[in-house]
Amino acid sequence: MIRISKLAESVKPSATLAAGAKAKALKATGVKVYDFSLGEPDFPTPAHICAAANEAMEKGQTHYTPAGGTAELKTAIAKWYGRTYGFECKAENVIVSNGAKHSIHNALAATVGPGDEVIIPTPYWVSYSDLVSMTGATPVLVEATLESGFKITPEQLKAAITSRTRILMLNSPSNPTGTVYSRVELEELVDVYLENTDGCILSDEIYEQLVYNDAKATCVVTLRPQLKDRCITISGASKSYAMTGWRMGWAVAPVAVVKAMDTIQSQETSCPSSVSQYAMITALESQESAPAIESMRKEFAARRELTIRLLQAIPKVKLHVPDGAFYAFFDVSAYNPDSVAFCNACLEQAHVNLVPGIAFGAEGFVRMSFATNEATITEGLGKLKEWLAKGV
């Protein structure tokens, strides 16, 4: 008899992927579905990056690479941090993984285990608590509210720190709320953290290039000199470069952490895709990348404006205005406080697919991805409004 392991049983399936699958099943029956569930840009990967992948294949760059990525790509990533944030790191501080989710998993597997605590501000990206639980460590949730702009305070952070605290996870710009902490707000959090524990910070900055109006992403490790030894920075290509399927993510961390992650990775996946790695060097270094990213960002900015305007026109919906990423997170509890029931009914009756807030640790809310065209946003939110007006 085959038994399912405790590890497998401790993990919930990704709610966002499950929501996407439900919408696809309904679509297959011929229904027009407005799918706002998936967190991926709908743009094609910029052509110059695809051309670099073709060239890599033609040149025979189709074999295993070192487990943690090629030296050329690690150097390109280190240089990018130097150019972008003035953060001087070296190739030996970088590990490339099969997507940022994989980097986060390996960073946690390399640094925490049973008995350790990992502080996660809520609402949080769906995978954080499961990735922590898989290591045997305990997620400690700290609740940020709509009223606080979905930002935790230094006092809340201090109260959550114990002698078991090993990691604080930060994610600014945030999925699901789009919240972007200011540099000063992050400094205050970091100072409280550094004063009260010897644990480290895992800062997931994957949406760093998708910020709007005056909002600015901060590279947390640059905030205080001590963080160079106590911070793991995560990022990747999926969101800013429209490269979700290429599976390119990375961590920048102290050498001992990179080495431990490298060992884990060598036994798990051997290495990230060679072709993706060669294309990633072009993504980071080509002069064509900045305008390509900026044109996508501008498109997201216009969709964000449209989304905000349409959601603010729906009675009893309380919207948090996002400053980054490509999500709107809003309170629908006046209609139904059970976010799963709300989303199921919304998909079945209005054919609008949203993700329940409970998956992000925030009951009563739903997440809408605006990484889709303006016509879909306008029609879909029109359907949502009509449906809500009927009284759910």
Ligand SMILES: Cc1ncc(COP(=O)(O)O)c(C=O)c1O
């Ligand atoms: C906050 C956050 N971190 C990490 C990831 C993982 O991205 P990937 O594994 O595609 O690089 C995502 C994807 O949705 C995300 O929203």
